[in-house]
Amino acid sequence: MHEHLSTRSRPTLTHHSPLWSWSLPEVITPSPLAEVDLPLPLRSLLQRRGIRTVEAAEHLLDPPDLPDPEQEFPDLATAAARLARACRGGESLAICGDYDADGMTSTALLIRALRPLGADAVAAIPSRMDDGYGLNTGMVERLQAQGIRLLVTVDNGVAAVAALEKAIELDVEVIVTDHHTIPAQRPPMAALIHPATTPESSPYRGLAGVGLAYVLAEAVASRLKRPEAVATARDLFCIGTVADMAPLTGANRRWLRDGLRQLHRSRCEGLQALQRLSGLGDRPLRSDDIGFQIAPRINAVGRLGEPSLVVDLLTVEDPEAAMALARRCDDYNRQRRDLCNAIEAEAVALVEADRGTVPPFLLLAQGHWHHGVIGIVAARLVERYHRPAALLAGEGDGRLRASVRAPSGFAVDAALNSCSDLLERFGGHPAAGGFTVAAEQVHPLQERLNSLAEDWLSRQGQGIPIRPDALLSLEQVNWDLWSALQRLEPFGIGHETPLFWSRDCRVTESRTMNGGHLALKLSQGSAERRAVAWRWSDQRSVPSRCDVAFRINLNRWQGEQRLQLDVKALRPHSDSITLCRGTNRYTAARNGEGLTLSNDQGRSIEARVPAEEPLNCRDPLAQNRQVLHLLEEASLALGLRP
CATH class of the missing domain: 2.40.50.460 (OB fold (Dihydrolipoamide Acetyltransferase, E2P))
Structure with missing residues (x-):
């Protein structure tokens, strides 16, 4: 029984089942x-x-101190000074967040920070079902009518052109904190706190919305010399950063690494209640605890209920009230889980009804599917079939709204842009997106997306990639x-x-x-x-x-x-492997702590493979670079290298 090793620079062993395509890593020695x-x-x-020096490894194990944020964010000093003035004067202001975990934790973070400093801060988060994403003109008008003249957006706002222009018209100042793409023509705003405005090498480049809220809260508390006001800010930063799947590099890694050590002792009663309901106990938390236990309970509310519930939970001071609110979040999470399982079962049945033929792009539609959870199910289908997937739910008036997810390498934003003539609205980034489409355009849309995905599959292969x-x-x-x-x-x-x-x-x-x-x-x-x-x-x-x-x-x-x-x-498992180089085939098998490599003509050479040293082969053929490379690849594939 043999396995075949391809001619790529990284050895690829392919299990002939359509399920997985194994790609082993490069040989590391010395x-x-x-x-x-x-x-x-x-x-x-x-x-x-890519960590190839002792210094880089030490920075990963013990991240270095961070530079002063006010030296990295051009508008941070302006924004902090304006909010400090609002705190001193007891001004009313609104924190305009998003309905995902990043946006809700960001909103709660700033409210918990600014209220003790003197500001009358209220939350203003749109409804996923009724309002859609981000700051809009209706929100600006309602808040202005309530006497609010200062807004702070978190995790949204940078592209809300109409809303920002309406704010100017109504004499409302807007400080925008956001990490989504800045439009080519920057809309009017009092200040912009955005990772893309920092230097290219800045450790703040990967911050999610909650990281930007944390930077802003720290800057305001520092100006007012009230560091105790942000005592729980790091805790909420940890939750939002993991939940939003922000890159764990730079400032994110430093703050999360430090914050996780104390998170289980948080003075935020809402977080304590969520930890108890999740069965996490009184122990230091890991990022997995947030990702699999705490974040789903928060996200479920934004998907199925009103985000104000989470903000109330994360800002309440009474432990009993916090537990009652946490139980409501838990109820939403169970409802979310049941909905996802039911929709996934329907979606899998639709895919596999076609006698086992899985299309290049999974585009599935049912009018009764819930908009709030179809993105989760689309991600499950991507994991199951290694295909880009879009789930469509009815929106009324002959339209459907979709959530799209895709495997690494298939660019969702580029694919949707290629279909822009068929779509009414769309947006996203390489891994995920969404769109609205008229029912009569679904069939031509599926044909075009299938064509795009088929080209991608032909380049990267059919199997689900496994890269240990x-x-x-x-x-x-x-x-x-x-x-x-x-x-x-x-x-x-x-x-x-x-x-x-x-x-x-x-x-x-x-x-x-x-x-x-x-x-x-x-x-x-x-x-x-x-x-x-x-x-x-x-x-x-x-x-x-x-x-x-x-x-x-x-x-x-x-x-x-x-x-x-x-x-x-x-x-x-196979005891031996076959390596291919053009028309030539070589067979390799373990021989104790070494290996034997044979060609089609029956010529064999042997090599010893020390764990951290170059392999030892006395055969003159091993001086040939191609033969040496074959031996190294075989040593890894046969388990002689770590």
Whole structure:
């Protein structure tokens, strides 16, 4: 039994099932990070991610101090001075947020900061169903009629041209904090706090809306010499940053790393209530705790209810009131989960009704689907089928509104722009977007999107890509490795949770769990580890002897903790591999701590493969660069390199 290794510079092993296409990482030897106090697989992982000096590794493990934000954001001093004046004078002002977790936490952050400083700050968040996204002219008119002359937008506003012009007309000042694309013609505003206005190398470039709100709140409190006013601001920053999947680099990484250590002791009663409802206990939190437990409970409200509920929860001071509000968020989250599962089941049935033929672009429409959750289901379909997906729900008047998600490499914004003549409204970025379309245009839209996706699939291949960071034996999955992994946290966008792989594991137990998950027990030599394959499709058979791609997680159950493998992919194990170079084919197999490489003519050479040193081969053929490269690729594919 053989596996085939392609001729790409990065060796690609393809499991011939249509489900996964494995791409193994580049060979790392010798390592320039030998002095870094991490296990070899983690040092190899860092080098593969572009961290190639000891200094860069140390900056990741212990992020450096940040520069003064007022030196990085051109309008920050102006905005902070105006808000400080509003606080001193007890002015009424509105925080105009968005209805996602980033926008709601940003709104709560500024209200919690500005009220103790003297401002009469109120929240003004549009309804997803009734108002749509962001600041609009109706909001400006209503707030002005209430006597408010100062607005601060968070996570929106930079492109709200009509609303900003209406504000000028009504003598309302607007400070915009936003991280979405700045229009070519900047609308009028009193000040703009935006990552793109900082220097290109600035550590503040990756801030989400809540990060910008945090910068602004700190600047105002500093001017008024009241640092205690922003005591909970870092906590809300952590929640919004993880929930918005902001890149965990620069300032985000520094603040999140520091903030997570204290988040479980937050003085925000609403966060404490959410932690208790989530069963997180009194322990330091990880970014996964936010992403899988806290953020969904916040996001569900913006999708199905009124965002003011979350702002009330995150600003309330009474613990009993906080718990009551948190339970309402929890109810919305259960409703969201049920809706998503029902819509996903319908969507999968629609996809697979066509006798197993999956189109290049999944465009599915049902009038009764809920606008607030179709984006979540679209993302699930992308994960399941590795296809771009758009789910459309009825909007009335013969129109449908869609949420679009796509795998890495397929640009949603470019695809929608290519279909602009068929759409009434659209927008987005490379990974996600949305549009409104007339019902009669759905069929031509699907044809065009299928054509675009087919071109993309022909270039990148049909299988779901699996790209492990490093090889681990099951024996290496232990508490020492877990402790080392904690030093690399927090993980997220821009610094992903490591994906490992292990060769030749035997499946000694396999059982289906409620919810369609698969519980496994894997053994390798004398080592045995428990594993779970989440949301495992029935069509994926489990070979008794396999290679496994997995992430390492901590399973807490009834007061006990144990390490668990979260399985991402399996493939049947092969004792040997085939490497192709044009018309030439080579076979490689392990030979103890080395390997044997043979060509079609029966000529073989042997090599020893030390873990962190160049491979050792006395055969003169190994002096040939192409042969040496073949040996290195084979050593990685056969599990002789981490």
